[in-house]
Amino acid sequence: MKCKVCGKEAWIKIPSANAAFCEEHFDQYVLRLVERAIKKFKMFEGNETIVVAVSGGKDSLALLHILKRLGYKPHALHIDVGIERSDYSRISEEKAVKFASKLEIPIEVIRVEEIHGLGVIDLAMKRRRIPCQVCGLTRRYYMNKFAQELGAPVIATGHTLDDMVAALFANLLRWDLSYLSKGAPLLPSEDGLIKRAKPLTFVQDKETLIYSRLHGIDFASVECPESRFATFKRYKKLFESLEEESPGTKRQFFQGYVKNFRIFDENKPSYELKPCLVCGYPTISKVCSFCRLWFPEKAREALQE
Amino acid sequence: MKCKVCGKEAWIKIPSANAAFCEEHFDQYVLRLVERAIKKFKMFEGNETIVVAVSGGKDSLALLHILKRLGYKPHALHIDVGIERSDYSRISEEKAVKFASKLEIPIEVIRVEEIHGLGVIDLAMKRRRIPCQVCGLTRRYYMNKFAQELGAPVIATGHTLDDMVAALFANLLRWDLSYLSKGAPLLPSEDGLIKRAKPLTFVQDKETLIYSRLHGIDFASVECPESRFATFKRYKKLFESLEEESPGTKRQFFQGYVKNFRIFDENKPSYELKPCLVCGYPTISKVCSFCRLWFPEKAREALQE
Numbered sequence: 001m002k003c004k005v006c007g008k009e010a011w012i013k014i015p016s017a018n019a020a021f022c023e024e025h026f027d028q029y030v031l032r033l034v035e036r037a038i039k040k041f042k043m044f045e046g047n048e049t050i051v052v053a054v055s056g057g058k059d060s061l062a063l064l065h066i067l068k069r070l071g072y073k074p075h076a077l078h079i080d081v082g083i084e085r086s087d088y089s090r091i092s093e094e095k096a097v098k099f100a101s102k103l104e105i106p107i108e109v110i111r112v113e114e115i116h117g118l119g120v121i122d123l124a125m126k127r128r129r130i131p132c133q134v135c136g137l138t139r140r141y142y143m144n145k146f147a148q149e150l151g152a153p154v155i156a157t158g159h160t161l162d163d164m165v166a167a168l169f170a171n172l173l174r175w176d177l178s179y180l181s182k183g184a185p186l187l188p189s190e191d192g193l194i195k196r197a198k199p200l201t202f203v204q205d206k207e208t209l210i211y212s213r214l215h216g217i218d219f220a221s222v223e224c225p226e227s228r229f230a231t232f233k234r235y236k237k238l239f240e241s242l243e244e245e246s247p248g249t250k251r252q253f254f255q256g257y258v259k260n261f262r263i264f265d266e267n268k269p270s271y272e273l274k275p276c277l278v279c280g281y282p283t284i285s286k287v288c289s290f291c292r293l294w295f296p297e298k299a300r301e302a303l304q305e
Numbered sequence: 306m307k308c309k310v311c312g313k314e315a316w317i318k319i320p321s322a323n324a325a326f327c328e329e330h331f332d333q334y335v336l337r338l339v340e341r342a343i344k345k346f347k348m349f350e351g352n353e354t355i356v357v358a359v360s361g362g363k364d365s366l367a368l369l370h371i372l373k374r375l376g377y378k379p380h381a382l383h384i385d386v387g388i389e390r391s392d393y394s395r396i397s398e399e400k401a402v403k404f405a406s407k408l409e410i411p412i413e414v415i416r417v418e419e420i421h422g423l424g425v426i427d428l429a430m431k432r433r434r435i436p437c438q439v440c441g442l443t444r445r446y447y448m449n450k451f452a453q454e455l456g457a458p459v460i461a462t463g464h465t466l467d468d469m470v471a472a473l474f475a476n477l478l479r480w481d482l483s484y485l486s487k488g489a490p491l492l493p494s495e496d497g498l499i500k501r502a503k504p505l506t507f508v509q510d511k512e513t514l515i516y517s518r519l520h521g522i523d524f525a526s527v528e529c530p531e532s533r534f535a536t537f538k539r540y541k542k543l544f545e546s547l548e549e550e551s552p553g554t555k556r557q558f559f560q561g562y563v564k565n566f567r568i569f570d571e572n573k574p575s576y577e578l579k580p581c582l583v584c585g586y587p588t589i590s591k592v593c594s595f596c597r598l599w600f601p602e603k604a605r606e607a608l609q610e
Contacts, residue, residue: 172477172558172561173547173554173557173558173561174557174558174561175558175561175562175564175565177565231551234547234550238543238547242478242539242543245539246536249478252478252479253477253478253480256478256479256480257480259480260480260482260572263568263569263571263572264568266568267565267568
């Protein structure tokens with residue numbers, strides 16, 4: 001098999017693109033996929049600071065690497081949610097900080113346990129909530145807060161095509177119009193909510209893995225030990241098997257959604273964002289979900305006033 | 306485990322309904338599911354003749370049996386599409402005719418090969434088309450034609466929840482708004498197109514199987530030998546595994562679609578039905594797909610005039 005671009009011996013086959021590439025042109029292929037997403041969805045303007053949320057895993061570190069190579073100005077942010085099992089948080093932070101330093105990209109670390117005295121898992125147990133929900137909500141809150149304090153106009157996350165597809169499928173199974181109206185690769189800013197971009201939206205999990213290996217990126221390969229029951233993983237596997245039988249399925253499914261996205265946007269439940277009575281974060285209720293979760297007493301007080 | 310209704314020893318567990326039933330109340334449960342669909346979607350008016358398309362398989366024969374029990378006036382229609390392998394068409398017809406006669410329900414048999422000189426598989430090969438597409442199109446054409454000639458206002462088919470879900474998923478993967486606007490359990494009549502109802506829309510494949518066994522329905526158990534590559538089967542299996550892990554998934558997915566159906570209906574491509582220049586069947590082009598498939602010369606002539 002020959003590289004589609006230069007005709008040299010191919011190094012890798014990409015069935016979804018009906019192509020094979022040598023190392024150099026696989027690298028170019030991934031860069032082009034990211035550039036295409038950035039341009040298509042007008043993710044970044046030019047020389048602004050982009051807050052890149054990095055977990056320390058392959059996807060977010062590859063994203064950091066790619067944005068730097070494409071000439072953007074990333075500022076990394078690692079949120080340590082305080083998961084002790086399998087040394088998950090410690091390893092993740094170490095990898096994220098090391099990699100950002102190597103690339104000479106500034107990195108901020110926010111440690112949930114230092115701020116709140118307990119991690120997301122303990123809080124989830126205390127409140128009898130699903131850990132992944134508590135974790136996601138907490139991370140989104142601190143991402144937004146950090147970008148706002150830094151004066152950065154946009155937050156980029158390392159969600160891949162596989163993540164987008166799994167989330168889309170989950171939201172379609174439940175026909176959650178609210179989430180379905182938020183599943184696009186770019187979420188524009190709203191009063192107090194910073195714009196959120198997913199530049200890896202056309203890139204597959206296995207492609208970020210190969211990209212990371214190609215560039216010797218030293219990522220945290222330990223999976224979150226708390227997400228073992230996550231249905232999300234099941235949906236990813238399910239689409240992986242569909243993709244194997246019919247390459248291009250994931251891309252077709254997600255691009256079709258993006259193309260028809262407006263039908264959900266037009267039909268989403270209407271809401272108005274107002275500052276949270278406790279912390280000032282934009283929310284549709286009087287007190288935001290972050291404060292109701294982390295500061296239930298303050299939330300109760302504020303609601304009683 | 307006890308029957309949810311009478312407290313007797315349960316005979317079967319239905320995880321999606323979070324219930325177990327004795328034989329008698331499982332039977333009632335299935336009847337209620339069908340009645341609920343008929344009422345919810347206003348499928349039938351009262352004493353009209355309902356053309357029931359029967360393949361001879363468990364679903365369509367169970368539907369015939371249930372409609373008769375519920376006091377409706379079914380008229381069976383079997384379309385022999387001329388599939389010789391595994392004796393498929395011969396066995397199917399035999400089972401359909403035998404069962405209708407047993408229930409004293411009139412049955413009409415239309416034999417595609419007698420009319421056209423060849424079956425759907427041979428035609429598909431000749432035209433290089435996918436057999437299932439040719440077969441479906443041909444069956445829909447003759448169903449409509451027969452109901453029209455009989456003066457029946459509605460056609461009922463044995464599509465189960467599993468069929469609806471698999472079709473919905475296939476159409477979502479491709480974001481086919483046209484098909485997504487036609488996936489509801491009731492398709493109202495349009496100029497020359499008879500109303501089409503799917504009364505088994507809330508009933509699962511395995512429930513029709515158990516219902517059929519319970520009532521000793523002698524159905525054709527041979528699967529269509531030509532559909533072995535059908536992606537449809539793969540999607541059914543996929544949802545069966547989701548259902549096993551999380552009972553009720555299929556129902557939730559399909560009911561969510563029905564609830565939000567209008568967003569596809571409002572966004573469907575606009576079209577106007579006009580009589581086909583060859584056969585008079587309602588079509589959005591000048592010559593209908595049936596005539597273009599079966600009578601390409603006539604179609605060409607009509608288009609040149």
